[in-house]
Amino acid sequence: MELSQKRMRKQLERMKPLITGCSMELARKGQDALGALLSRSYHKEVRVEEVCFPGFPACRIVPRDQSPVGRMLYLHGGGYVCGDLEYAKGFGSVLSAVTGAEVLCPAYRLAPEHPFPAGLEDSFSAYEFLLEQEGPVVLCGESAGGGMIYALCFLAKEKGLPLPAGLIGISPWTDLTASGSSYEENRERDPSMTRERLDLFASCYTECRDNPLVSPLFGDLTGFPPSLLFVGGDEIMLDDSRRLHEKLLSCGCASTLEIAPELWHAYVLYCLKERRTDLDRIAAFCHSCFCGENNFQIPRKKA
Template sequence: MAEQRAFYDRYCAHFRKPRPAGVAAEDLRYGGVPCRHYRLAGTETAPVLVYLHGGGFVLGGLDSHDDVCAELCAGARIDVVAVDYRLAPEHPFPAAFEDGWAALKAVASTNAEIIIGGDSAGGNLAAALCLKARDEEAPRLKGQVLIYPGLGGDMDSGSYVSQSHAPGLSTADVRYYRDTYRGGGSKFAEPLRETDFRGLPPAFMVAAALDPLHDDCFAYAAALRAAGVHAQVRDEPLLVHAFLRARNMSLPARASFEAITQACASLAHHGRLPPEMT
């Protein structure tokens, strides 16, 4: 595990870009959980995106997604709070979920306008926290932004089969991360297990075609729409899992990141999904 984390940290550092001018970041705790709060200079108050990083529940932290969060802050003109949740296998489910919930509640105690988002495992956590907030009737979230999330789909069908050996993430990798997280059976670990999707916030999702997790977005969107919740999926036919790292060198990845930024801005500032982009 130490070797995996060291490799992932080097991988993230290789692609990392400096924060945009005007973005300040402060490390602090929300609900006792280490977080990093990004703010844009010159803004007194702004809506907040609570962001959960990817890494299969076992990798990553505040530094791995620092540039992503800073660019979302600048591009969407919102505050971003990145959550440094505990990692498996040392801290299996529900540790990461509980940390996300504690941080979300603390942020909500001082901010009325909140959206939640994340990539990969972080997208899973964001969707799960939407369920928890809906069940508890607070905090009220204006939207969810899920970037190639793993939501607990059937690993014996669909894209889990057709993209089982996709570059960047295989179905065997997904199985390993799920087994390490050890949350199977709970809707807060596998949001697609929920049976009632009413009352959830509008969702913007990004699915990478070359990714075993691809179909999870469409299954979740179908469940939301059937429950009367607005949901939009941006399907990326040319991209692989974790393509956010390539946003500064790949035109399709850049276009997708711009759409993600626009979705964050539209949901955070207006509480609605943006017009669909291609």
């Protein structure tokens, strides 16, 4: 499934007023439908197996016609309030198909029914499950899930567990205090997200928005594994990625940031035909992590 950037942007702009004012129930249904659409597009290339965890469902996605080349943990987005297992299967299927990896997708508990730290605890349980097997693990997440992969690293360091081999953040939500200037500068340009909507999601999730386990931007990132970050140039959350990238570098960590001009929040999940190389970059990054390499350089488009 490939969509054009121009056509998708127009659709998002038309839907933005409806999404901003819709109920939590409707928002959840809409997001889950997007995941189902993605998984149907890749169902012939992967195989999905249910995995049982105490308290939350999950699935394991593997390439249909080859042995997995590595293992990934994918944490879905949705502002910590949206996203079920069907949604997680969507981009999880894309990741498995393009990387050749086994992808574990937990449907962690959601706020407001289960506020912080419930979702993080579930995600950490899934990470511990992967650590029981041999070999490196790469974490990937978009939006809230993108922030949670960094929070998960804080927990791993605290508990003395191995850190992942690499981190892939797609428009990661790393600052729930919304202190970046892009929240105002891109308010009119962003075709899909509003600050008010994010504030609602944050209030459902936690009362302590500057906790590093909630807003990883405010934690010590020293010793973190290599990061590959994607963010839309027009999204209000641009500074969440930009400032994270700068802090990773200042802490001595390897980080590559791809700012896509005129694109929106979590644009990678839309599999736009103009951005085919983004999935290639994710695959190349994963393979470098699985092989134990730490000198990954992001491939650039040919002029």
